[in-house]
Amino acid sequence: GDSVTQMEGPVTLSEEAFLTINCTYTATGYPSLFWYVQYPGEGLQLLLKATKADDKGSNKGFEATYRKETTSFHLEKGSVQVSDSAVYFCALSGTGANNLFFGTGTRLTVIP
Amino acid sequence: DTGVSQDPRHKITKRGQNVTFRCDPISEHNRLYWYRQTLGQGPEFLTYFQNEAQLEKSRLLSDRFSAERPKGSFSTLEIQRTEQGDSAMYLCASSLGTNTYEQYFGPGTRLTVT
Numbered sequence: 485g486d487s488v489t490q491m492e493g494p495v496t497l498s499e500e501a502f503l504t505i506n507c508t509y510t511a512t513g514y515p516s517l518f519w520y521v522q523y524p525g526e527g528l529q530l531l532l533k534a535t536k537a538d539d540k541g542s543n544k545g546f547e548a549t550y551r552k553e554t555t556s557f558h559l560e561k562g563s564v565q566v567s568d569s570a571v572y573f574c575a576l577s578g579t580g581a582n583n584l585f586f587g588t589g590t591r592l593t594v595i596p
Numbered sequence: 597d598t599g600v601s602q603d604p605r606h607k608i609t610k611r612g613q614n615v616t617f618r619c620d621p622i623s624e625h626n627r628l629y630w631y632r633q634t635l636g637q638g639p640e641f642l643t644y645f646q647n648e649a650q651l652e653k654s655r656l657l658s659d660r661f662s663a664e665r666p667k668g669s670f671s672t673l674e675i676q677r678t679e680q681g682d683s684a685m686y687l688c689a690s691s692l693g694t695n696t697y698e699q700y701f702g703p704g705t706r707l708t709v710t
Binding site (some may be wrong): 490520526527528529530533567573575582583584585586587588589 | 600627629631636637638639640644651653654661670687693698699700701703704
């Protein structure tokens, strides 16, 4: 079945450091891929998405590229801020599926 | 657009009691989803509605769980005879049309069964 494997955390970085959170997936067909973010005390928010191979999703300085050859969708940001501290979830929606499959989440803490 | 709202935000109940949660989706969204999230895990799909029709249920949705969306607007999720293993965050999300891509999530209802 469809599944997402996400880099385990927690991750602690200093402000302005480079961030990578790894995500790989297993799915049949051509899934759509997402990163959701959950800030403290708030609900899940869609951060970025990519719906086909080689697409790059980007938002708020975060980027992720849909790599079908490596079944990956790694999240990157060149310079993190304290306000980026949150839990990040990689997710996929399989071909013809009506729901999202989530990874286990990666908690990021950015220290000044 | 006030976003997806859920009520209550927190619920503490004793084992064996019944509980009901409510979700109000974004007003024009015709799809509504329920997920469950346990500590340290990502959300897991429970069920979804298109308008008032419940079109899919996960195997996680045991017979003690029932969900309704009577007028295609708000939805309720009821858990009967709660068990300690039901303790979790219950999330509601909505989306427009058949686009699963952009689901908008509510803040969740945290259930604690003692």
